[in-house]
Amino acid sequence: MSSAPVEGSFSDLLAGLVRGDPNEFLHLLKEYEIPTTLDGTRTVVRTHFLAVDAGGAPAVDLLASAMARAAMDFCIPRARVEEAVEYLQRTRSTSHFSRLEQQARELFVDADGTGEGGELLLFLLMERLLGLPQLLAKMSLKTSSNVHVHGSDGVHASLGEDGILDVYWGESKLYKSSSDAFTDCFDSIAPFLAADGAETRKRDLLLVRDNLNVQHADLASHLLEYFDESSPRRLKVRWNGACLVGFDHGDYPNLDSLEAAQSKQLSNAVQRWRAAVGRRLTQHNLVQVGIDVFCIPVPDVDALRKAVRAKLGVS
Template sequence: MLETKISTDFLNLFYHEIKDFEVPGCSSKINLFTLRIENNQFTYHQLVKNLTHCIVPFCLSNKELEEFKNNYGIFVIAVEKLRDYESNDGELGEILLFCLLESHLRAPKIMTKMELKTSTNDYVKGSDGVHLLKIDEQNYQLIFGESKLNGDYQKGLYQAFKSINDFITRKNNNINHEIGLINTHLQRESVSEEMYKFLKRIIIPSAADEELNKDNAFGIFVGFDLKLDPTMVKLPNSDFRRKVRQQIKETVEKEINYIEKKINDYNLFGYTFYVYTIPFINLDETRKRVIKNLKVANNDF
C-alpha cells in the first residue's frame, strides 16, 4: 500500500564495503557505502545525476506527488523547498538518508522534515524524516531519521546519538510529540482513505488490536571527511581505489565499538538502529556544491 519511491538501482552508485554488520549486543546494523571511484576521484557527477531523480519524492508528500504527477514543473516545485546552498549544512545528509532507507532498507517514507518546514530557512526540531518498515505481517517499525555531516566520523556518531537521546528524553518536541504531529499530517500524506486508515492504525496502535505491533527505531546517516595523503592521487588507478577503499573501511570499523558504547551510555537497547555511512572528500565544499547543482538543475562536477 505504501511504496518506496527510490529504486535499488540507486545503490549501484556505491561500493558496499560493510553489509548489514550487526553490532554485538545491540539491535543495530551498520552499512558503509563508498561512492564509486573513477580516475582517482569520487564520481560526484553521477551522484548529482541520480539525486536529481530522487529530490522530487524527497521534497513532496505522496499527495503532492499524485497532484503534480503530470506537471512538467514538478522538479521546480520540489527544489524550491531546499534551503539556499550557501547556508545549507545538513540537507544533503537528509536526502542521502532518505535514499538509503528507501533503496536499501526498503522502508517507504511517511514524511520528511521538508514537508514540515514553514519556510525554506526554517528547520523543524525533530527527526530528519520518518519511514515505515514492515518486519512481517504483524510487526512494523516507525523509523525516525537522524543525519549528521561532520569532518570527523566519531564526532558525527556522537552528535547523532546525542540528538537521538535528546529526542527521546526531552520534555518538548520529543518523539511522542512527533508521533502526534505525524498523526495530524497523515491526511496530507495519504492518497486514499484506505491508506490513511492503514497508517493511522500502525502509528497510533491499539492494545486491543493484537494483529499489529509497532516499535520505534532510528535510521542514522553519518557523512565524514576523508583525509587523504596528497601524494595518493598520483597512484595508478587500481592502487588508488584499493588504498582509498581500505582506508575508509578501517576508519568505520574502528568505531563499531564506539557505536555500542553510545547505545550503552544512553541505555537505548530497546531501539533498533540502522547506521549508514558515506565518506566525502572536501565535505564542506562538496555538500554545498551538490545542493547548488540540484537547485539550479545543473551538474558542474
C-alpha cells in the same frame, strides 16, 4: 461484499509505496565489507565509499546529481504527485511536475552548512536500500526556505504480517570530523528511541497523524490506528532508528584497486567507526533498539554539500 484486507495485504501495500530504482543510485556508493550487527546489540553498521571514475576521481558530482533528483520524492506529498500524474494523463502537459520540482528545490534552506543534503541521502538509503517508505513528507510543512524543520530527519515504516508497525526515525549528520558526526547523530536520535521518549516523539507523531503521506484510503486508515492512543494497535508499535554519518576521509580509496596495506588501513578504520557506534549505543542505553547506521566517508563533506546545493540551484 468483499472482505477487508488482511494484515499481510496492508504490509504489501505499505512496502509498495517505496519509490525509485536502486540501480540508478547505489552503484555510486560501494559497500565495504558486509553489513555487521554489533555484538550484544540490534544495530547494523554499513560502510560505503563513493565509487571512483576511470580517471581516479570519487563520484561526488554524480552522487550530488542523484541526491538532487530525489528532491521531489523527498519533499512533495504523494497526493500532489498523483494530481500531477492525473493532469499529465488528461492534458499531456508536464507543467505540474515542473511546478512541483521547483517547489521542492525552493524548500531547501538558503544558507551554507545546512544538514538537508544529508537528509536527502538518508531518504534515498532508507527507501531504496532498506525498502522503507516515507510516512511524512516533512519538508512540505516548512513555512520558509530560511528555516529548518525541527524534530527527526525522517519518519519511515514497515508493517509486519504479525501486525507490528516498525517506525524508523531518521537522523543524518555530515561533519568534517567523524567523532563529532557520531556524537551529534546519536545525541539527536536517542531521545526518539528511548523507552521514556514519548514526549520527544509526540510532536512528530502528531505530524504523521495529520499529514500521513499515504494515498491508499484503507492503508491510511489502518496505519492511523497505530498513532491513536485509544486503539489497541497503539501497543503494536516498535521504535527503530536509521542514521547517516558522513565525514571527511583523507587518501580516498578506490575499492576496486586496493593494495594490501591500504586494505588493512581501511579495515582498521571501519573497526574504529563500529567501536564509536558501540560506545554511543551504550552511552544512550540503545543496545536493544533496532538501528541501521550508514557510515559514509567522503573526500570532503563541504564539497559534497556545495555540489548538492549547486544541483538544486540553491545559491
